[in-house]
Amino acid sequence: MSVSKTKQKKKYDKPTVISLFTCGMGMDRGFEEAGFQTVYANDITKFACKTIQSIKKKEIEKEKLHLDEGSIFDIDSKSILENIGLEKEEPDLIIGGPPCQSFSTAGKRKGIKDDRGKAVLEYIKKINEIRPKAFVFENVQGITSMAKSPMSFYDRIQMKDSELNNSQKKGSLFRYIENKFNELKTPKEGMGYTIQHEILIAADFGIPQNRKRFVLIGIRKDVGDAEQIMIQIKSKAKYADPRKAEKLGKKPWLTLETLKNKFEGKIPEEGVNFSSNTMKFLKYVPKKTGGCWIDLPKKLQVEAMGGAADTDDPKRKGKQGGRRGFYRRLSWKKPSPTLVTSPTQSGTLMCHPEYDRPLSVKEYAVIQGFPDNWKFQGSLADRYRMIGEAVPVKLAKIIAKTIKDSI
16 A cells, blocks of 8 residues: 655655654654654554554645555665655655564564564665665664574573574674674765664663663764764663662663553553453552562462473573563552563563553553554554554654754
8 A cells, every 4th residue: 555646856844754664653753753754654564554644644645744555575765765755865864663573582583584584684775775864773672682593592501602503693693684784884886874783771761661672873974973873862861770870870760650640540441451360360469569470479379370480390490581571560669661562461461550450552652652642543452562562752752863963
């Protein structure tokens, strides 16, 4: 599906953004609040495109925004430029977060053996063909530890590093992707880019969510320097873990309590429910202050967790990880954990601090910083997914404003 057709060159009042893998427009919203204009958006999912159409109806009708529904592999760079009325090197920014499931530590981690992982390479290709002044690539923190040849956690811990081939070693996929981005530094033709990447923690920037995201910024050499821009972005991290904040001369992280007046009551307008089995155990987890399965009576812990509570298996004993997401109730006195694509997933539960229910769609959106009038389309699962996959709006705005002020 293609919405709006531009046949002649346009002039835009604001710096332009080409948004790929747009989803619920979280990153776009942050960039727009910083003074940019989204002139092109693309997503493969129908529910995301319906959301964009709903939110940006006027812009689409006035041909200020071109929306393409479909796979990025089926859309060529020339048509993107034609549809927004700009020439190569004229767009100010390309932004996007290609699907992260292939890199997430919560997923199967197939990397570029998965079409969703290959989308990263297509994203780089589009940057190379369009040559914007700058670009921003964001993804899950887990992308930095991915191996080109994925293997299970339990298989890996049984092997010594010397027994792994290069493609099995942690970070080998990331190094491959990083090298692909680095090819943009010295292209065969045209001006190259400076590139810098960091893991940014949303809570460090005054967002009550302890969310870590990999952010890579590229700045064309004729307009700025990525290293300096990243330094400026990190200088705006005025908050820190309360255990370290005073020593670092920063404010303690904001907590969910700062958003309490925007949370819903016992029965939310839009939300899913926990299973009766989950409710059986969740009622033992402290309200308001939060907790997880370790707060259950000892006799119920094994029943609740099964083999994950403890094991005699020598391959797994003592190596299961923290597992603090099981039967988890959030605390008003802490930031939210990273929002995921569903609040009812067993290992990453998102229970309201006071009520025996998952966080609602509205509460998800509040934590991510979406405006109240941002209406997400699709099924409940679709809406949770769009919000859970988004970049927090405030973090996107900080990144955007720093880039805008610099270039």
